[in-house]
Amino acid sequence: MNRLYPLVLEHRIPAFLRYCISTCIMVVCAVLEMALQMQTGSAGYFVLLPGVFLSGLIFDRGSGIFAAAIAIGVVAYMSYAGATGLDYLAPNALFAITAAGAATVAEFQRAELKRVMQADKTKAVLLQELAHRTKNNLAVLSAMIRLEARNGGPEVAAALEATARRLHVMAEVYDHLSLKQDSRLVNMRYFLNNVVEKVFDSLASAGPIAFQVVCEEVYLPSQQALAVGIITNELVTNALKYAFPGDKPGQVAVTLSTSDGIELSICDNGVGLRGEADPGGLGSRIVLLLTQQLDGQLTYERLDIGLRVTLRAHPR
Structure with a gap:
C-alpha cells in the first residue's frame, strides 16, 4: 500500500506527459486488438477496455476520458470497412458507452484507493505520535523515580534506580517502533544497542568494561x-554488578538471532556464576516471567572464563 501511495497520490506528471503515456497504453492495446482480430477473425474490442481503465486509475479522470476517446476512435476506424447505417452506429455506440463506463469505474476505484491510502498514512502518523507521547511520559516517570532515589537509603535508591532503568527500556521501544504490514514492529539491531548502551551509561562506575552487540537487522513485534x-x-x-568485582576489566557480549525462533545470548568473561543458577532476586523473577511469556527457556552455562545466559523461545 505504501508503494502505491506516491504513484496514485503524489505524482506530479505534467498533463501533456500523462496524455502521452495514456496514448502509448492505448496504442499497445490497439495493436494487441488488431493482432487478435487477424488471428481469430472476430472483432470483440475488449482488449481496449483495460487500457482505458488503467489510464483512469493511474492518472486522473481526464486521462481516463482521453483514453476512452482513443478507444472509441480505434473501434470506429476498425469497424468502418463495409459497415453502414445502424450496423455501424449501434456497435460503436454500445462500445462508447462501455468505454465511458470503464473510465467512470476507474475514477471511482481511484477515489476509493486514494481514501484508503490516506487513511493508512493517517494511521501511521497517529501511531508515531502516540509512540512519541508514550515515550516522553515514560521518560518523565523514569526521571521522577531517579530523583526520588536520591532521597532514600542505599537499598531503596538501588531498587528505584533499577525500576527507572526498566522504564527506560520500555520507553526505548517506542523510539524504534514502526508500522509494517499492519503490525507494530521494532528494529532489534538498534533497539538492543541502545538498551545495552544505556545500562553501561548508568553503571559506568562498574569498571573498565566493554560491550558488544551482535544482531542482524531483524524486526520483532513490539510485545x-x-x-x-x-x-x-x-x-x-547483573553482569556489570557481579561479574567484575573490584573494578576488574572485562567484556559483555549480547547476541540475538531469529533464524530458528528467538535466541538471545548474554556472555561475559567475569568471575562466573557462584552457587545456584537462579539467584531469586526481583530481576531474576522478572526475567523468568518474561521468559514464560515468550514460551521460552533460559539456560545458564558456566564457561572456563565467565558465564553465558541463553534465552531460546518459539513464540506463537
Whole structure:
C-alpha cells in the first residue's frame, strides 16, 4: 500500500506527459486488438477496455476520458470497412458507452484507493505520535523515580534506580517502533544497542568494561521486543554488578538471532556464576516471567572464563 501511495497520490506528471503515456497504453492495446482480430477473425474490442481503465486509475479522470476517446476512435476506424447505417452506429455506440463506463469505474476505484491510502498514512502518523507521547511520559516517570532515589537509603535508591532503568527500556521501544504490514514492529539491531548502551551509561562506575552487540537487522513485534529488551537489561545489569568485582576489566557480549525462533545470548568473561543458577532476586523473577511469556527457556552455562545466559523461545 505504501508503494502505491506516491504513484496514485503524489505524482506530479505534467498533463501533456500523462496524455502521452495514456496514448502509448492505448496504442499497445490497439495493436494487441488488431493482432487478435487477424488471428481469430472476430472483432470483440475488449482488449481496449483495460487500457482505458488503467489510464483512469493511474492518472486522473481526464486521462481516463482521453483514453476512452482513443478507444472509441480505434473501434470506429476498425469497424468502418463495409459497415453502414445502424450496423455501424449501434456497435460503436454500445462500445462508447462501455468505454465511458470503464473510465467512470476507474475514477471511482481511484477515489476509493486514494481514501484508503490516506487513511493508512493517517494511521501511521497517529501511531508515531502516540509512540512519541508514550515515550516522553515514560521518560518523565523514569526521571521522577531517579530523583526520588536520591532521597532514600542505599537499598531503596538501588531498587528505584533499577525500576527507572526498566522504564527506560520500555520507553526505548517506542523510539524504534514502526508500522509494517499492519503490525507494530521494532528494529532489534538498534533497539538492543541502545538498551545495552544505556545500562553501561548508568553503571559506568562498574569498571573498565566493554560491550558488544551482535544482531542482524531483524524486526520483532513490539510485545516480544519489549520482553527481549527487559531481559537483556536485567542480565547485562547483573553482569556489570557481579561479574567484575573490584573494578576488574572485562567484556559483555549480547547476541540475538531469529533464524530458528528467538535466541538471545548474554556472555561475559567475569568471575562466573557462584552457587545456584537462579539467584531469586526481583530481576531474576522478572526475567523468568518474561521468559514464560515468550514460551521460552533460559539456560545458564558456566564457561572456563565467565558465564553465558541463553534465552531460546518459539513464540506463537
